[in-house]
Amino acid sequence: MDIINEIRKEFETRFGAEGDIRTYFAPGRVNLIGEYTDYNGGHVFPCALTMGNYAVARKRDDDKVRWFNLNYSDNGVIETSIRGLKPNDHGLWYDYQLGVIWAYGEKGYDIPSGYDMVMKGDLPAGAGLSASASIEELAAVIIRDLFSIDISMPDCAVLGQYSENNYNGMNCGIMDQFASAMGKKGNAIFLDTAKLEYEHVPLNMKNEKIVITNSKVKHSLAGSAYNDRRKESESALKYIQIVKNVETLGDLNEAEFEEVKDAIKDPVALRRGRHAVLENQRTIKAVDALKKGDLNTFGVLMKESHLSLRDDYEVSCEELDILAEEAWKIDGVIGSRMTGGGFGGCTVSIVKEDTVEEFKKRIADAYLKKTGKNCEFYIADAADGAGRIQ
Numbered sequence: 001m002d003i004i005n006e007i008r009k010e011f012e013t014r015f016g017a018e019g020d021i022r023t024y025f026a027p028g029r030v031n032l033i034g035e036y037t038d039y040n041g042g043h044v045f046p047c048a049l050t051m052g053n054y055a056v057a058r059k060r061d062d063d064k065v066r067w068f069n070l071n072y073s074d075n076g077v078i079e080t081s082i083r084g085l086k087p088n089d090h091g092l093w094y095d096y097q098l099g100v101i102w103a104y105g106e107k108g109y110d111i112p113s114g115y116d117m118v119m120k121g122d123l124p125a126g127a128g129l130s131a132s133a134s135i136e137e138l139a140a141v142i143i144r145d146l147f148s149i150d151i152s153m154p155d156c157a158v159l160g161q162y163s164e165n166n167y168n169g170m171n172c173g174i175m176d177q178f179a180s181a182m183g184k185k186g187n188a189i190f191l192d193t194a195k196l197e198y199e200h201v202p203l204n205m206k207n208e209k210i211v212i213t214n215s216k217v218k219h220s221l222a223g224s225a226y227n228d229r230r231k232e233s234e235s236a237l238k239y240i241q242i243v244k245n246v247e248t249l250g251d252l253n254e255a256e257f258e259e260v261k262d263a264i265k266d267p268v269a270l271r272r273g274r275h276a277v278l279e280n281q282r283t284i285k286a287v288d289a290l291k292k293g294d295l296n297t298f299g300v301l302m303k304e305s306h307l308s309l310r311d312d313y314e315v316s317c318e319e320l321d322i323l324a325e326e327a328w329k330i331d332g333v334i335g336s337r338m339t340g341g342g343f344g345g346c347t348v349s350i351v352k353e354d355t356v357e358e359f360k361k362r363i364a365d366a367y368l369k370k371t372g373k374n375c376e377f378y379i380a381d382a383a384d385g386a387g388r389i390q
């Protein structure tokens with residue numbers, strides 16, 4: 001049974017088949033290049049995935065919500081009021097939905113009532129493919145549609161980030177929510193995170209596939225280290241602002257960074273700042289190369305991105321390094337790097353179609369040999385963003 005039928009059936013059994021029941025989907029994302037640039041005023045280049053979270057929902061005529069998630073059926077039905085919500089950092093699936101309800105209120109939108117909902121996702125858990133942003137955007141589009149709220153999709157992305165920052169206590173940037181909200185089939189999104197200006201860029205890969213490799217590890221420091229990195233790059237910016245008038249690290253190119261870098265007196269902040277500046281420049285160059293059909297340059301920049309994330313931003317880990325290094329050895333791999341927040345999760349690789357099977361075999365064998373663990377592969381198809389589907 002496909003997911004849509006499954007959640008519909010579950011909904012009817014739990015909450016009844018009557019009334020206006022609607023179906024929604026919000027995708028996860030994979031980032032091709034532009035990592036840890038989003039809160040530094042730089043560019044990112046993610047695409048939405050065909051994997052994500054699905055929901056069926058029906059509005060109620062009181063302030064209650066009743067929610068059930070088939071991925072977490074042990075939680076049972078979550079039943080609560082949409083009024084009087086208090087931020088917390090529990091990070092459970094329903095906290096991301098409640099956060100969005102809260103954020104709508106904070107931003108001055110009136111949500112007239114609650115809703116019943118059953119959801120299920122097909123994103124691998126804890127893999128860094130933005131399961132939480134997908135849940136936020138799912139909530140954003142359910143509420144937008146059920147209550148005819150006049151909010152644009154880019155603003156739904158901003159709302160999701162706002163709720164994750166202020167309700168769930170995670171200081172993420174805008175990339176994941178924007179990718180989930182604004183995806184377009186066959187395209188990646190070239191987003192300037194400082195101005196929130198974006199462009200859909202076709203992934204004209206006729207003979208290549210985007211392969212995601214899941215390391216199946218998630219190191220426990222991920223959440224706190226994420227917020228630490230943000231502080232450290234803000235510190236780099238503050239040092240630079242003593243000698244140069246800039247608003248974000250994304251305002252600087254390589255040469256400008258060389259001129260000001262001695263002002264950064266803390267060596268950790270220097271490395272974080274260097275990554276943010278150079279990664280942004282790499283992203284601009286990579287998109288330019290892709291538009292010209294020069295995938296090889298894109299691949300070289302992916303490798304540089306990984307090395308910089310490993311050495312300067314220090315968000316990789318042994319497992320991700322093994323996956324990337326093994327991929328670089330294979331003819332037919334155009335580029336490979338860790339993707340997303342790091343400390344585990346996935347790599348993204350561009351692989352010639354006729355090499356994909358060899359890629360999977362060689363990577364799986366090498367990874368098992370070196371780590372004793374099994375990895376998992378997904379072929380990424382760039383998909384449309386969040387919305388109502390039935």
Ligand code: GLA
Nearest residue numbers: 035036172173174175340341
């Ligand atoms: C996580 C965050 C994003 C972004 C990436 C790193 O996915 O949610 O905002 O910072 O890490 O590029």
